[in-house]
Amino acid sequence: MEVTAQGMPYEAFKDNEYIESLVKELQENGTNVVVGSLDKLINWGRSNSLWPLTFATSCCGIEFVSLGAARYDMARFGWEVARSSPRQADFIMVAGTIVHRMAPVLRRLYDQMAEPKYVIATGACAISGGPFRDSYHVVKGVDQIIPVDVFLPGCPPRPEAMIYSIMQLSRKVKVERFFGGVNRQQKQQEFLREHPVEGVNDSAEFNTSAPEAPVTDKQ
């Protein structure tokens, strides 16, 4: 079962209990006792140890650094294990502008992450291109390249807002079904099919990219 932000009433964004109550309601309406309890246990663990990928292209990334320091201290929530390798990270916080040259790199980083994986689009730039929307070299929203789970507005968003966005993500993780029928994963497959990358076979187990041929004529 998936809860989408679209179905959420506006006031609920300020109400932290909303999703929890929603989850309860969903689970009360018939979950397999064994699988359901296992789900609950696993998701409890997963949602409390989300590991971010250290990924910052510009200004928003600096607020992410502040988030890691003593004042905002994301270690309180189990998110402090920022990984430099995408293969060890659970979610990617796209903090900063994504430009044309960076787009394939971001996509590759996303592809390298292990399932289940999540994306938070942090800041105006990642959502829509932000102040640079009219630029010739800026991607107008990372959702053109990778599927986004949480959009976090701001320029840059305050660290408190970042905490809130990751909390929203962990709520989202909580309502997923780990065993079978994860709607989200199907959606992800759909998205990847719709946004093919040359030389990358999304359905294959290993991604292989075509070797780069040396170029001699550079005009």
Added chain:
Amino acid sequence: MATLNEIIAKICPAATVAEVDGAPMISVDDAHWHELAKALRHDANLEMDYLVTIAGFDHVESMGCVYYMMSTRHNTNLGVTVLATGDRERPVLHSVSDIWAVAGLYEREVYDFFGIIFLNNPDMRRLFLSIDWKGYPLRKDYDASPNINPVPRDNERQSDFTTKWTKDAEGNLVSEQVEVFAPDDFVVNIGPQHPATHGVLRFRTAVDGETIKKIDVYMGYIHRGIEKLNEQQTYAQSLPFLDRMDYFSALNYHHGVCMVYERAAGIEVPRRAQVIRVMMDELSRIASHCLFMGTFCMDLGATSMLFYTLRVREQILDILERTCGARMSFNYDCIGGVMQDLDANFQNDVKALLKVLPANIKEYKKVFVGNVIARNRMEGVGVLSREDAISYGVTGPSGRASGWACDVRKWRPYSIYSDLDFDEVVLTEGDSMARFKVRLAEIEQSARILEQLVDNIPEGDIQAKVPKVLKLPAGQWFQIVEGCRGVFGIHLESDGGTKPARLKYATPSMPAAGVVDHLTRGEKIADLITIGGSLDYIVPDMDR
């Protein structure tokens, strides 16, 4: 100036000298340019050893470049305008990369933006955009339609070759493909997603075992096209972008650009606004240096320093936030003054900061500067000589660590800096440790400035009367200010309208990245982290 006229009469009598924005502006044709540049650089009475920037321009009927240079010995500056020869298909200029080391990089930028080819530049590749990019974005007739250059879905096509353009005996252009690395070089790719590159910078590194043979710096992973965006916006609208280039020097950059506009429009800024601006500049300098120390030490493995230094930074951000309303993108300086008046508690807050600073600095010194591991990793690593610092245009604390007194606040005092009592920190070792120490000492100097001002903020207006939509007279202006990382230059060209015809930012981070190759050759690969970190470049600042 007598020497200047003599030199011109000897080399290129056809060249003209005009006075633009208080400094000589020479117009010379391309045929004589290289020889003139050599004379300007080496003549004992001129000695223009520091090339500030190269600003390309496109006037539709002609294209070319403006070169701004300064003499570190005589403290003079001048500009040279050179028009490109050839048609719009293939405009050509002579390279001066053999005279100033930094010119090679600047020329690549001009080539990328305007398509001007520089003869004899050994590395004529695009800098920010991919080799498949169609068109030259800063040309006036550039078509920005997303159909021509769509968001790439597949990996960027790359080349191991670069082009060198020369003229043969008959005067025809010939291009020659040169391999960037030697055929049997072992090349390791570092970045763009690498925690130690401080953002999205990429080094293609040729190594021999652990020793670095050559580094090819790849930029453009955060090139946002700010200069082009500015041309489509009014003067006031161009300001918010400065918060997003070097986000630690946001206030300093604002200060500089506002000064150019004010000078061009003849606006007198009230004294109160000037004092506020300088105080804000110094506050952000302390915050910036704190963050530098934190991240740099973290790169070297001392994570706890980050927490100590961010403690001070957060305190400063609180002060700034109470007055400016934001933690990072302040947009506080505006044309004619500052946006809003100081917070009622501002003076007390600053005093509280000044009280805790000395203890913090002492702690930093104790924890890190005296630390034997830190000393072993930093002392004698990445030594930059004074000549190289000037030739590569490495300014700011990094330049001063090499013995080059390049602080614009002292060198070319602007605003109220000449009334203030503070020292320029200059060290001579030129290694990573010196670069670290200079920044630490600059925090003390900034605190000194704040101390002098905090009780002396004059009453009065915070803004001069400025029309809602500013119109600048036609002309050209150039201004340098001291950002947190070094000389920030602004070249403004106005055609008399409400939008800038050309606005070029010369940022300190670009030369700092350009010197990485020179500094790391022969060093160990682990030292690349130390050297890159100690240069303290900000990638969005170099890419713009």
